[in-house]
Amino acid sequence: MNRLLCDLFGKYGKKFKVTLSISGCALEQFEMFAPDVLDSFIETVKYGNVELVAETYAHSLCSIKNKNEFFSQVKKHASHIEQMFGVKPVTFRNTELVYSDKIGDMAGEMGYNVVLTEGAKHVLGWKSPNFMYCNSINPNVKVLTRNFRLSDDISFRFSNKAWDQWPLTAEKYHSWLKEVKPEQEAVNIFMDYETFGEHQRKETGIFEFMRSLPGNIIKDKNFKFSTPSEMAQNLDPVASIHVPYPISWADEERDLTAWLGNDLQEDSFNSLYSLSEIVNKIDDPQIKRDWLYLQNSDHFYYMCTKWFSDGEVHKYFNPYESPYDAYINYMNVLSDFIIRVNKITGIKKEEIKKTVEIKKSEPELLKSEISKQKNQKRVTVKKESKKVSVKKSSVKKIKSDISKLEIKKPVPGKSTLKKPVVKKVKSEPKKSEKKKTQIKKSVITPKPNVMKKTEVKKAAPKKPAAKKAAPKKKVVKKAVAKKAAPKKKVVKKAVAKKAAPKKAVAKKAAPAKKVVKKAVAKKAAPKKAVAKKAVAKK
Numbered sequence: 001m002n003r004l005l006c007d008l009f010g011k012y013g014k015k016f017k018v019t020l021s022i023s024g025c026a027l028e029q030f031e032m033f034a035p036d037v038l039d040s041f042i043e044t045v046k047y048g049n050v051e052l053v054a055e056t057y058a059h060s061l062c063s064i065k066n067k068n069e070f071f072s073q074v075k076k077h078a079s080h081i082e083q084m085f086g087v088k089p090v091t092f093r094n095t096e097l098v099y100s101d102k103i104g105d106m107a108g109e110m111g112y113n114v115v116l117t118e119g120a121k122h123v124l125g126w127k128s129p130n131f132m133y134c135n136s137i138n139p140n141v142k143v144l145t146r147n148f149r150l151s152d153d154i155s156f157r158f159s160n161k162a163w164d165q166w167p168l169t170a171e172k173y174h175s176w177l178k179e180v181k182p183e184q185e186a187v188n189i190f191m192d193y194e195t196f197g198e199h200q201r202k203e204t205g206i207f208e209f210m211r212s213l214p215g216n217i218i219k220d221k222n223f224k225f226s227t228p229s230e231m232a233q234n235l236d237p238v239a240s241i242h243v244p245y246p247i248s249w250a251d252e253e254r255d256l257t258a259w260l261g262n263d264l265q266e267d268s269f270n271s272l273y274s275l276s277e278i279v280n281k282i283d284d285p286q287i288k289r290d291w292l293y294l295q296n297s298d299h300f301y302y303m304c305t306k307w308f309s310d311g312e313v314h315k316y317f318n319p320y321e322s323p324y325d326a327y328i329n330y331m332n333v334l335s336d337f338i339i340r341v342n343k344i345t346g347i348k349k350e351e352i353k354k355t356v357e358i359k360k361s362e363p364e365l366l367k368s369e370i371s372k373q374k375n376q377k378r379v380t381v382k383k384e385s386k387k388v389s390v391k392k393s394s395v396k397k398i399k400s401d402i403s404k405l406e407i408k409k410p411v412p413g414k415s416t417l418k419k420p421v422v423k424k425v426k427s428e429p430k431k432s433e434k435k436k437t438q439i440k441k442s443v444i445t446p447k448p449n450v451m452k453k454t455e456v457k458k459a460a461p462k463k464p465a466a467k468k469a470a471p472k473k474k475v476v477k478k479a480v481a482k483k484a485a486p487k488k489k490v491v492k493k494a495v496a497k498k499a500a501p502k503k504a505v506a507k508k509a510a511p512a513k514k515v516v517k518k519a520v521a522k523k524a525a526p527k528k529a530v531a532k533k534a535v536a537k538k
Helices: 002-015 023-033 035-046 067-085 101-110 146-153 169-179 206-218 226-233 263-273 276-279 287-293 309-319 322-346 349-356 364-373 392-404 470-498 502-507 509-524 526-537
Strands: 018-022 050-052 114-118 132-135 142-146 186-192 222-224 239-241 379-383 386-389 430-441 452-454
Touching: 002 035, 002 206, 018 035, 023 035, 023 067, 023 287, 035 050, 035 067, 067 101, 067 276, 101 114, 101 132, 114 226, 142 186, 142 226, 146 169, 146 186, 169 206, 206 222, 222 226, 226 379, 263 322, 276 287, 287 322
Parallel strands: 018 050, 114 142, 132 239
Antiparallel strands: 018 430, 132 142, 186 430, 222 430, 379 386, 379 452
């Protein structure tokens, strides 16, 4: 993709521009394991058509937990970018496009006058993402919002043959851009850089598409490519956007639940940041390096237990067999890290316990989370004729694994993070990211909805009419209500015929028996039949 960008820069000159966001940890990995990749990025930036933006060095979520750590990481990242590429970032893009009024204001404190974030529907409402907005606390900070429909058309739907717009061509995409109203000034297309080659393989034609797209747009005089900093200079905000709770571009909810949506994630997250003050006093490069690595948002993403709408995405990015394995591994690593910190600082074990509140039995938290998952209904996610099920056996295996494991004393902390009340979820971890922004126009689109089917476990009690079965009350009552009418009618007819004098009964002995048998037959299977229907309906 870097080579393709260089070819396009050579062909179109300054008419074609892109924006890249690369975390400090990603740059370190390139330097250690793939120096040729790092060289290709350096060569790409040399053309002068690329704007590099600032973000957290460790691709972390420190912006919602520790302001000092947040400032430190952003400053370290900007310094690293300037040292490596010779350019100083002037635009800020937070990890996973996480943004709130407070985060935007903090970016302004650090000197950034434009911030990139998600054009979440629950934030924008009737507003379009195709305008320049500003921060509600600090109006001097301009905000560009992602047009997620046009972005996801490339990053997620491009190779989906079931999509009614497949195959996507450069001409068709350009026609969608032309549908944007003339007064809408900015179409912001942000996507993962791994879209090109990983999410969308070479065989899908993604590179041919990208090779022809710039030319189709450049020849249209109503459009031109621009970087975020250029847009900040040329466009004025049309309004402020109010984002009281953090949003992101991950999953359908567009919130933080991909990383902080369950007890395991919150416990490990709070345990980590409870060490902040101690680690900041240490001047050991190895401790500082590992402290940054431990903050990477991917660790918490792997612990996600969202089995429903976005389960497929989380499974794709998760190297662990289960979220519980990810949690156990992380907490053991964190425990070892604390031991190293203890040796350097000379702090006694008892004092560290008071500081970070080490628990004696972390499996209790695991058991609690497992019980929650066990009580959830069995789920089958249908996507392109492939079924993924959460089975009982997986929960039993987790319990068995936990009982065998000898878990070191980890460092949880009290869960103090306030969960966002509002709704939202790419999430996927991102090491480096490509963003295209354009002056004049922009639209919005959610990720393709994954079809879902839910099947109720056949744990129907023998007495479906039992009042104490809270979750099954409605099902049982509805099923009984529907069967109630036919039963009464059958009984009345049978009684009516039995009410005749004995002589009459003697004469009509044969029919009477038939009627009684039918009535009994219908009564015999009432509750079983009802239970089965209730299961089927649910």
